[in-house]
Amino acid sequence: MPLDQQTDILARMSGEDREALLSLGTMQRFSKGEFVFRAGAPGKHVYFLRKGRVKICQPSHTGKEVILWFCFAGEMFGLAEVAQGGGRVVHAHVCEASEVLKLSQSQFSGFLRDHPDSLHLVMQVLSCRMRTLSEVIVNLVNDDVETRIMKLILRLSARHGVHVGQDIHLDITLTHQEIADMVGTTRQTVTGMLSKLKRRGFLSLENRRIYIESPEIHGTASGPDHWE
Incomplete structure (x- = not known):
């Protein structure tokens, strides 16, 4: 499976797990230019993109932003701070009209506890993201x-x-x-x-x-x- 396709976690879930996840969360709609969350906000929710495109970017002290990756339909974002605690260190900025499924930390933890196959998928997605960001760092240094x-x-x-x-x-x-x-x-x-x-x-x-x-x-x- 191509590396990028591994991050489409909703497509890779079983039908049963996907239905259970969708029944837990709250669906939110965002217009282009809005933020799902900003750096500094509490990191208490995990998000799944159902439709549209969201860029995950980190602001710098110069006022510029560094885009870490784009999230596309089926992908998950906002997990890092939920797992570690503390506030957001990145923005989730909406690039086009989008629909986002929002789950609280307790909802997501309970879902993973009850659906171990999806827990394995989440681990694969995080591993994929780490490899992608590692490649970006190597490219910045060498290319x-x-x-x-x-x-x-x-x-x-x-x-x-x-x-x-x-x-x-x-x-x-x-x-x-x-x-x-x-x-x-x-x-x-x-x-x-x-x-x-x-x-x-x-x-x-x-x-x-x-x-x-x-x-x-x-x-x-x-x-x-x-x-x-």
């Missing part, structure tokens, strides 16, 4: 910014890419600022890099969507020499 951008696009296309002939359509919208916040660079650098790849015929851009047009793009993530 130049162009390579980091390419690796991000390829990682997202593996999970959210739709094949149309030889092309791959990235089936999510991303702003240049969001890409920049995920790879530790500036919006201007991202804009220049995407334009460079577009001129070389690797991809096209339309309505904040990325279309990978050349299979050769999969070889570019090994280093910038491939783009010269």
Whole structure:
């Protein structure tokens, strides 16, 4: 199973466990731009995204934010502070109209106690997230910014890419600022890099969507020499 697909915990649950979970929580609806929670808020609930997209980001002392990951339908977020106690250290910022299932700490603990198979899935999701963040850290240390951008696009296309002939359509919208916040660079650098790849015929851009047009793009993530 691809690494990113392991985080879709609702799809991987048994029907019985999923129904039990959905019956416990409270469904909430959020508009684009709202926060499910902010850094500093009490960490007393776990969330499951039923529809939409939420970015998990950490604010910095400079006022910028670092996007740690995006949550998509079926995924879980907000667990770290519930397990450790204390306040939130990240924001959960809604990227598009979303529906979120909210469970209290006691509800979620009781659910896992009564459904051990789902407990095993939660452990797998946390392990997957740790590996993904470890890869991000290694990329930040070892790769130049162009390579980091390419690796991000390829990682997202593996999970959210739709094949149309030889092309791959990235089936999510991303702003240049969001890409920049995920790879530790500036919006201007991202804009220049995407334009460079577009001129070389690797991809096209339309309505904040990325279309990978050349299979050769999969070889570019090994280093910038491939783009010269």
